[in-house]
Amino acid sequence: MAFLIRQTLIYAVPLMIVALAGVFAERSGIINLALEGMMIFGAFIGVVCMNVMMSLGWFDAVKASGNLWGAQWYLLLAMLVSALAGSIFSLLLAFAAINLKADQTIGGTALNMLAPAIVLFLVRITAKQNNLLLASGDSATWFMIKKSMWGFDKSYKLSVLGDAFLNKVYLTTYFCIFLFIVLSIILYKTKFGLRLRSCGENPQASASLGINVIRMRYAGVMISGALAGLGGCVFAVTTANCSANGDVAGFGFLALAVMIFGNWKPLPIALGALLFGLFKCIAASYATLDINGDGVFALANLGISSHLYRILPYLVTLIVLAFTSKASRAPKAEGIPYDPSRR
Amino acid sequence: MKKEYFFQKDGVKTILASLLSIVIGLLAGIIIILIVGLTNDSIVPSSIWDAIRLVVFGVFNKGRDAATGALMFGFNPTFFGNMLFRAMPLILTGLSVAVAYKTGLFNIGAPGQYLAGTCATLFIALSVPTSTIPAWLVWILAFLGGMIAGALWGCIPGLLKALLNINEVIACIMTNWLAASLVTWAFDISNLKNVLEGTKTGYIYKTSTIINDIMVDGVQTISGANIPEGATVLATRGGVVTPKLGLDSIFTGSQVNVGILIAILLAVLFYIIMEKTTLGYQLKACGSNRHAAKYAGIMDKRNIVLSMALAGSLAGAAGSLYALSGNTEFFWTTYQSLPAVGFTGIAVALLAVNNPIGVIFSAMFMSLLNINGQQLTNLTAYNEYITDVIIAVIVYLAAFMLIIKMWISKKKTRPKLASPVVANKSKEVRK
Numbered sequence: 001m002a003f004l005i006r007q008t009l010i011y012a013v014p015l016m017i018v019a020l021a022g023v024f025a026e027r028s029g030i031i032n033l034a035l036e037g038m039m040i041f042g043a044f045i046g047v048v049c050m051n052v053m054m055s056l057g058w059f060d061a062v063k064a065s066g067n068l069w070g071a072q073w074y075l076l077l078a079m080l081v082s083a084l085a086g087s088i089f090s091l092l093l094a095f096a097a098i099n100l101k102a103d104q105t106i107g108g109t110a111l112n113m114l115a116p117a118i119v120l121f122l123v124r125i126t127a128k129q130n131n132l133l134l135a136s137g138d139s140a141t142w143f144m145i146k147k148s149m150w151g152f153d154k155s156y157k158l159s160v161l162g163d164a165f166l167n168k169v170y171l172t173t174y175f176c177i178f179l180f181i182v183l184s185i186i187l188y189k190t191k192f193g194l195r196l197r198s199c200g201e202n203p204q205a206s207a208s209l210g211i212n213v214i215r216m217r218y219a220g221v222m223i224s225g226a227l228a229g230l231g232g233c234v235f236a237v238t239t240a241n242c243s244a245n246g247d248v249a250g251f252g253f254l255a256l257a258v259m260i261f262g263n264w265k266p267l268p269i270a271l272g273a274l275l276f277g278l279f280k281c282i283a284a285s286y287a288t289l290d291i292n293g294d295g296v297f298a299l300a301n302l303g304i305s306s307h308l309y310r311i312l313p314y315l316v317t318l319i320v321l322a323f324t325s326k327a328s329r330a331p332k333a334e335g336i337p338y339d340p341s342r343r
Numbered sequence: 344m345k346k347e348y349f350f351q352k353d354g355v356k357t358i359l360a361s362l363l364s365i366v367i368g369l370l371a372g373i374i375i376i377l378i379v380g381l382t383n384d385s386i387v388p389s390s391i392w393d394a395i396r397l398v399v400f401g402v403f404n405k406g407r408d409a410a411t412g413a414l415m416f417g418f419n420p421t422f423f424g425n426m427l428f429r430a431m432p433l434i435l436t437g438l439s440v441a442v443a444y445k446t447g448l449f450n451i452g453a454p455g456q457y458l459a460g461t462c463a464t465l466f467i468a469l470s471v472p473t474s475t476i477p478a479w480l481v482w483i484l485a486f487l488g489g490m491i492a493g494a495l496w497g498c499i500p501g502l503l504k505a506l507l508n509i510n511e512v513i514a515c516i517m518t519n520w521l522a523a524s525l526v527t528w529a530f531d532i533s534n535l536k537n538v539l540e541g542t543k544t545g546y547i548y549k550t551s552t553i554i555n556d557i558m559v560d561g562v563q564t565i566s567g568a569n570i571p572e573g574a575t576v577l578a579t580r581g582g583v584v585t586p587k588l589g590l591d592s593i594f595t596g597s598q599v600n601v602g603i604l605i606a607i608l609l610a611v612l613f614y615i616i617m618e619k620t621t622l623g624y625q626l627k628a629c630g631s632n633r634h635a636a637k638y639a640g641i642m643d644k645r646n647i648v649l650s651m652a653l654a655g656s657l658a659g660a661a662g663s664l665y666a667l668s669g670n671t672e673f674f675w676t677t678y679q680s681l682p683a684v685g686f687t688g689i690a691v692a693l694l695a696v697n698n699p700i701g702v703i704f705s706a707m708f709m710s711l712l713n714i715n716g717q718q719l720t721n722l723t724a725y726n727e728y729i730t731d732v733i734i735a736v737i738v739y740l741a742a743f744m745l746i747i748k749m750w751i752s753k754k755k756t757r758p759k760l761a762s763p764v765v766a767n768k769s770k771e772v773r774k
Contacts, residue, residue, distance in 0.1 A: 033512070092739070102742035105449050105512070109689055110739035117731030118375075124726040125379060249679070253516045260513055307528035310678055314517045314524070318503070321517075325509045 002163035004278075007285060009173050010238045012277025014039075014231045017176045018255035019262060019269045020183060021227035026264060027187070028220025029200040029213075029333045030097050033108025035228045036252025037115035038086045042229025043236035044119040045085035047132050047244040049078040054135045059142060068149055071142045072171050079172065079233050086229015087222045089115070094221040098214055101337035116246035123244060131245040139242045145169050172234040183227075184266035196220055200331035203338045213338050228252065257317050263328050272320075279313040357696050360747040364694070364740035365708065372398055372733040376725060386724045394723045398730065401715030402426055407722065414722070422714050424590070424597020428668070429710035430703075432457070434606040435661035436688025437706050438613055439497075439654040441697040445617060446650035447630035452500055452515030453658040454685025455522035456493040460659025461673060462526045463492035464666045468550040469535050472578040481583050485550075486663050493659015494652040496522060501651025505644040511651070519685075523678045530675035537672075539567045545676055551669035554580045584669035598671075602664040607703055609660065613653075614699035626650050658685065690734045693741035709734065 018035050025032035032038075053059065053074050062070040093111055096102040123132045134142075147158060147167040158167055187193040198206040199216040207213050235248050258276055262269030286309050288297060373395050380391035393414055397404060402422045405415040436453045443450035468485040476484075500514035530536065530547060537546045539554070548554065555566050557574040570576060585600040617623035628636040629646045637643045661684065665671055691709055695701030712734065716727030740747065 096739065096742050100743040100746055102746075104742075106693060106738065106742040109451075110735050110742060113686065113690065113738055114732065114735035117728050117735050121375075121726060121728035121732060122379075124728060125383065125724065247680075250516070250520060257513050257517060260510060305528065307524060307531065307678075311521060311524045311528075314520045318509075318514065318517045318521075321509050321513065322503065322507050325507045 002158075002160050002167070003285075004281060005164035006169060007281040008274065008277040010170070010277075011280040011284075012273040013173050013176045014235045014238070014251055015255050015258050015276055016180055016270055016273035017234065018228050018231035018252060019259040019273060020180055020266065021224040021231065022256055022259040023187070023264055023266070023269065024183075024196070024220050024227065025224035026259070026331050026334045027197045027200040028217045029203055029331060029336070029338065030093070030217055030221050030224075031104040031108065031335045032090075032093065032221065032224050032228075033105055033256070034090070034093050034111035034115075034252075035224075035231075035255055036248065036250065037108075037112040038089055038225050038228035039232035039235060039248045039252045040115040040119055040246055041089045042082040042086040042232030043240065043248060044115075044123070044132070044232075044244040044246070045229065046078045046082040046233030046236050047134070047242055049081045050074070050242060051132075051135055053077070059137075062142075068142070072145075075143050075171055075237065076175070079175065079230055082233035083226040083230040086232065087226040089229065090221050090225020093225075094218050097221070097337065098217050101339070104335050104337075112252075119244060120246040123246065131243050134242045139170075139237050143170055143172075143237055143242075145171065170234075170238050172237055176230070176234060179227075179230075180266070180270065183223075187266070192219075197331075199338075200333050203333050204340070204342065207340060213340075217338065231255070254313075254317075257321070260328065260330075261317065261321050261324055263324070264331060275320075276313055276317065279316055283309040283313060356748045356751050357698075357744075358701075359751050360744055361694055361696065361701070361705070363747060363751070364737050364744070367740060368733040368737040369399060371736045372729050375732060376729060379725075383724075390723050390725075394719055394725045397718045397722060398715050398733075401718035402711050404718050404722075420594045421596040424594025424599040426707065426710045426714050427590075427594070427603045428598040428600070429713055430706045431602045431606045432661035432665045432684050433687055433691050433706035433709050434603075434610055434703055435657050435664070436685050437691025437695065437702040438610055438688075438699055439657035439661070440688045440692035441695065441699060441702055442613060442617070442626075442657065443650055443654040444692060444697045445623075445630050446626045446646060447633065448501075448504070448511050448647065448650060448654075450497070450515060450651065450654045450658075451512055451686075451689065452497065452518050452651075453654070453661075453688045454681035454683075455515070455519035456496045456655040456658035457662040457682050457685045458522045458526045458677065459496035459655075460489035460493040460662030461666050462529055462662075463659070464489035464663040465535060465547055465550065465673060466529070466533070468583040468667065469548055469552075469554065469581055472556075472580050473582055474576075474579040478583050482585070482667060485583060485667060486660070489663025489666070490656040490660045493662065494656035497651040497653075497655015497658070498648055501648040501655075504651070505647040519681055520678075523681055527676055527678040534565075536675065539565070545674055547673040547675050548581060549669055549672055550581060550667050551584045552581045556580070583667065585664065585667045598668060600668055602668060605664065606660075609657065610699045610703050613657075617699060622649075658688070661688075687734065690738045690741075693738050696741075696744065 018039060022032055022035055058074055059071060062068060093107050096107040097104045120130060124130060126132070147156070148154060150166055152158065187197065195206065195211050196216050196219065198211065199213050203213040232248060235251055236242055236244060254276065258269055258272045262272045286306070376391060376394050376398065380386045380394070396414060400416060403416045403419060404422070405417050405419050407413065408415055436457060439453050439456065440450050464485045467488045468481060471481045471484065473481055496518065499518050500511045503509040503514045504511045535547050537548045539552065553568040555570055556577040557564060557566050557570060558577055559571065559574045563577070566574070585602050587600045590599045590601070591597065617627065625636070625641045626646055626649070628639065628641055629643050633643045666673060687709055691702055691706045694705040694708070712730040716730035719729060720726045
């Protein structure tokens with residue numbers, strides 16, 4: 001059970017935060033199809049950042065001090081750098097979509113192609129292979145928070161919830177959930193959030209009230225890029241074992257789907273991400289999943305093909321979309337370049 | 344009548360804009376090669392110069408001079424043949440994206456439809472006994488089967504869009520991953536996994552492989568072309584290959600076959616359908632303005648499904664022809680990755696501004712880049728991914744093709760951009 005909760009969160013959190021990235025762009029009126037590309041770029045920069053810190057000897061110092069909590073600060077730093085990189089990368093989309101009034105779907109597709117290409121190009125030249133790894137150790141060695149770090153003895157048995165939320169977890173999970181809540185509040189309860197959302201509904205009306213639509217859309221896309229870059233870094237740490245290979249297993253696109261079936265609203269998005277994370281988790285580890293802790297692998301014993309479990313996340317998404325699409329309401333002005341002369 | 348100057352013709356401007364984005368893309372690639380080369384100590388200046396020449400003219404490369412190590416350039420029939428061979432699926436996936444785009448749909452589902460086509464084709468080509476049905480007929484069946492499978496797979500997002508108004512981009516992305524998992528599943532339980540060649544784990548038989556179902560001592564098993572002694576042959580399967588019709592003697596050592604001609608033929612056919620028939624007009628009308636088309640008595644829902652089916656059949660044909668070339672192998676545990684050729688189809692269509700004839704040339708250019716990239720990996724410290732960067736830059740530029748065209752014609756009027764898709768379409772309809 002503890003494993004199921006923990007693992008579901010690990011899949012759900014990047015989806016959640018990247019879907020929110022999509023919300024910020026689309027609510028400001030820009031379709032961000034490039035979430036995948038921004039994640040790939042963020043993941044790459046995150047791993048590069050960790051490797052740079054490693055070569056500076058920071059991680060060795062942590063190991064020497066014997067207190068692994070120190071590494072969490074470096075993880076935080078890597079996440080921030082990834083967010084910054086994602087934000088800068090997203091400027092390409094913002095410039096094309098806002099200043100040049102380009103087709104946003106094509107612009108996003110271009111970034112989705114550009115990110116893996118440039119990442120693989122650089123990784124191959126520097127690492128002489130298609131995968132950039134940490135110079136030493138992996139995410140479990142440096143970043144995983146284990147129960148021993150809280151001062152529990154190795155033999156001490158935590159309760160199910162304690163085991164799920166304190167043992168073998170990552171800081172990224174809690175940081176992202178915190179960020180998700182804060183940003184949702186900003187989007188709905190502040191002046192900035194209201195203005196941003198208005199630009200995605202009727203930008204001409206917003207402009208008539210003195211809102212700078214161009215600036216708001218830039219803000220939307222750049223926040224989006226930052227969150228997607230951060231999500232990429234989270235993916236790299238928790239799922240890809242701190243490696244960058246120009247691929248995030250389609251998480252950016254899945255986040256897009258989560259955003260649409262979350263109806264561009266934070267709370268349904270969080271639920272959708274959890275649902276999807278649960279199915280992803282079952283698909284990845286149904287064979288060793290012990291739900292009620294009695295040592296019986298119930299799902300594996302059902303004798304259903306592993307292929308079916310693999311299909312489920314996508315099938316469920318499509319079915320849920322089919323049922324919710326009638327009620328779904330995209331921001332009205334999304335995808336339409338802002339033209340002040342059209343009222 | 345006002346005389347129209349050559350450079351003011353819309354078609355000429357479009358071609359110039361595409362050529363300009365190719366030049367800018369190549370320049371971007373060269374600049375990256377320069378920056379990386381100059382900041383990386385392990386790359387010597389001569390290697391930078393080699394890389395720049397290869398990224399532009401790699402297809403003309405004839406290897407290194409044995410004595411001096413300098414690159415030699417000239418006509419290389421193998422590379423030209425392989426360029427044509429690789430252009431074959433790209434023409435078809437590009438056509439697939441272009442046809443859907445004309446109806447206002449963004450077909451990002453080409454990879455899934457490509458896989459569906461590959462899967463159906465391989466099953467038919469390797470299961471139907473060629474001992475009873477002639478191989479050429481099996482070839483046709485396999486090709487049609489691939490197209491139909493692709494069309495059916497393309498119908499799914501089409502139906503979801505038409506009936507339930509689900510965004511086709513999301514539906515396509517989901518069906519892509521569904522196809523990847525389903526194809527893996529289908530091959531996993533099939534008997535088409537290559538067991539005859541021991542080293543080839545994880546691959547399906549080539550369609551050129553001869554498989555004999557034989558009976559040895561009362562036990563049914565299979566063997567390759569060489570039948571063991573004392574065995575009775577029950578049936579022979581496989582050996583289904585696209586004919587080469589002498590193309591291999593022009594382009595010696597390459598993989599090119601008749602498939603490239605079929606692809607070009609289909610492109611011309613679709614040009615005629617889109618430009619000269621009522622069906623094409625209806626499809627484009629739905630792309631320009633779905634509601635206006637409906638008002639004019641065009642069945643918008645039917646046309647959306649039809650457009651996706653046509654697009655799917657083309658992407659399916661791409662997978663089918665690639666599999667039927669006989670010397671390609673399919674890695675069947677594909678559930679974690681999607682075929683890149685499907686995504687490159689988007690770039691092909693965009694560079695061609697969704698013109699079916701233009702698709703032929705832009706696919707050739709993309710496959711040329713692919714060959715150049717391969718040379719880069721083999722002969723320099725750089726690698727083939729730089730060509731993907733170039734393609735991405737070209738797609739990025741395609742996003743504001745209108746602005747580039749405006750800049751070429753030096754008109755100061757701004758194009759009206761009601762909605763991006765509509766803006767692109769309305770121009771096409773006016774012609």
